[in-house]
Amino acid sequence: METQSKTTVPTLYEWAGGMEKFEAWTRLFYQRVNEDPILEPVFRGMSPEHARHVAHFIAEVFRGPTTYSDTEGSHYEMIHHHMGKNLTEVQRRRWVNLIQEAADEVGVPDDPEFRSALVGYLEWGSRLAVINSNTDTIGEAVDAPMPKWGWGETGGPYIST
Ligand code: HEM
Numbered sequence: 001m002e003t004q005s006k007t008t009v010p011t012l013y014e015w016a017g018g019m020e021k022f023e024a025w026t027r028l029f030y031q032r033v034n035e036d037p038i039l040e041p042v043f044r045g046m047s048p049e050h051a052r053h054v055a056h057f058i059a060e061v062f063r064g065p066t067t068y069s070d071t072e073g074s075h076y077e078m079i080h081h082h083m084g085k086n087l088t089e090v091q092r093r094r095w096v097n098l099i100q101e102a103a104d105e106v107g108v109p110d111d112p113e114f115r116s117a118l119v120g121y122l123e124w125g126s127r128l129a130v131i132n133s134n135t136d137t138i139g140e141a142v143d144a145p146m147p148k149w150g151w152g153e154t155g156g157p158y159i160s161t
Pocket residue numbers: 042043045046047049050053054057058072073078081082085087091092095096121122124125126127129130
């Protein structure tokens with residue numbers, strides 16, 4: 001539904017509530033991951049910075065500050081983190097469920113438009129993570145730009161690299 005003019009449409013980052021909200025969200029999410037029988041073994045030994053890095057990554061994709069790519073990694077490095085992990089659909093599905101439950105708990109906006117964009121991103125990103133975790137080559141260039149996510153649709157069919 002068109003409710004605002006194009007010039008006043010906030011980014012997903014702004015609508016979500018800024019960096020404090022992203023950090024609170026992923027902090028709670030990875031606490032839940034640590035208590036989860038399916039995901040705890042996957043993330044056992046993860047770095048103490050993991051939750052913040054994922055917050056900064058998603059915030060940047062949602063057109064927030066470039067904290068992740070300035071100081072913490074790149075899209076290529078994020079892909080690299082998943083390689084060799086041999087993630088499964090069962091693990092992915094639990095990851096997507098828990099991160100949405102954490103979003104509810106910390107008060108990430110739950111309006112239909114925002115959640116549609118959010119779930120679209122989480123599905124897209126998590127399915128790519130599973131694909132990348134089960135390959136030994138990265139199709140992306142080392143200097144590939146960070147993805148950008150907006151309010152709209154995916155823009156086209158999946159193309160395997
Ligand atoms: C939108 C989806 C996802 C995003 C944006 C994402 C983002 C990231 C980022 C930024 C890192 C690096 C963190 C760091 O620098 O410390 C990472 C690592 C990792 N991710 Fe993901 N991820 C996604 C989906 C998943 C899923 C679905 C799983 C498993 C079910 C997963 C498992 C892992 C693991 C095991 C690591 C390495 C952890 C460690 O040992 O430090 N990711 N992810």
